[in-house]
Amino acid sequence: MEFMNDFISQYGYLAIFLLLSLGIIGLPIPDEILMMFIGYMCQEGNLSFTLSIILSFLGSSTGMIISYLIGNKLGKPIILKYGKWVGLNNKRFTKVERWFQRFGPWTIIIGYYVPGIRHLTSYISGITQMKFRYYLAFACFGALTWVLIFISIGYFVGVTF
Numbered sequence: 001m002e003f004m005n006d007f008i009s010q011y012g013y014l015a016i017f018l019l020l021s022l023g024i025i026g027l028p029i030p031d032e033i034l035m036m037f038i039g040y041m042c043q044e045g046n047l048s049f050t051l052s053i054i055l056s057f058l059g060s061s062t063g064m065i066i067s068y069l070i071g072n073k074l075g076k077p078i079i080l081k082y083g084k085w086v087g088l089n090n091k092r093f094t095k096v097e098r099w100f101q102r103f104g105p106w107t108i109i110i111g112y113y114v115p116g117i118r119h120l121t122s123y124i125s126g127i128t129q130m131k132f133r134y135y136l137a138f139a140c141f142g143a144l145t146w147v148l149i150f151i152s153i154g155y156f157v158g159v160t161f
Contacts, residue, residue: 016055020059057143100124100128109141
């Protein structure tokens with residue numbers, strides 16, 4: 001927490017953007033705690049609530065786009081080659097693809113609220129070749145609601161860390 005506080009204090013909104021982008025891609029950054037802390041900093045007058053929402057949204061959306069592109073370009077060959085080592089053989093992968101084609105858009109939105117799942121949904125969307133515009137609409141909607149909720153919790157409840 002101290003690292004995030006120092007990083008945000010030093011680099012401001014750029015830090016918010018970078019931390020959320022990297023957290024969505026998969027680095028071990030506690031995104032929900034970060035956003036509640038940002039909300040608290042807004043309440044204390046250290047950050048603008050509106051700018052924090054915008055940069056958090058842009059950061060998480062950027063992370064989702066990068067993850068999608070990685071999954072789209074590299075994911076399927078890696079899964080087909082190494083998936084068997086983690087129990088994801090061709091038969092299981094085909095089931096994942098079918099399931100994701102049916103429920104993928106809703107998984108993207110709901111996945112924002114489940115750590116770990118949020119990271120996988122973007123990669124799987126790319127791997128399963130979900131249309132980018134379709135993916136982007138659901139990912140951005142999920143990002144906006146997720147950011148609004150968690151920053152608002154920090155702002156209105158005054159969560160301190």
